[in-house]
Amino acid sequence: MSEKPAPKPMLLVAAAALVDADGRVLICQRPQGKQLAGLWEFPGGKVEPGETPEGCLMRELEEELGIQVTHACLAPFVFASHEYEGFHLLMPLYLCRRWSGQMKALEHKALAWVKPSKLTDYPMPPADAPLVAWLRDLL
Incomplete structure (x- = not known):
């Protein structure tokens, strides 16, 4: 009988697809020195206990x-x-079309506003x- 592999810890990460008035989605480039550096991702992070x-x-x-975003502006x-x-990894992606403040890359190498059909680039x-297909098909 083969042994069942040990269970892996579950990591809950929340992410946002920020959508501008032109229907473009914001993606962020991971900085050097971080795991998966140079890859593009949706902004968000680890959900802390509680x-x-x-x-x-x-x-x-x-x-x-x-x-700044409010709870009401985040749609699962x-x-x-x-x-x-x-x-x-379990990662809920929320749509967000309203926020306040001036957007700037505080923790990422770069930011890009991209049409959903071009996210695969x-x-x-x-x-x-895998989330890209949902954005492409439903935005």
Whole structure:
């Protein structure tokens, strides 16, 4: 009988598809020195203990981009479930069309506003890539 592999820890990460008035989606390039450096991702981050995914996004979007969003502006959209080598990632993706503040790359190498049909031109982490088809087909 084969042994069942040890369960991997579950990592909950919340991400946002920020959509501008022209229907473009913001993606962020991971900086050098971080895991998956150079790849493009949706902004967001790890949900801290006791934090909701929406609360996480409100905090992370301010830390990463300098913008403020409210709970009412975050619409649950789709999620990714991806097994990495050392953990399993569960990532809800929220749509957000309204925010305040001046957007700037505070933690990323670069930012890009991209039409959903062109998102496949940007290399993304394995968990983010499947979300692109949903954005392309439904935005």
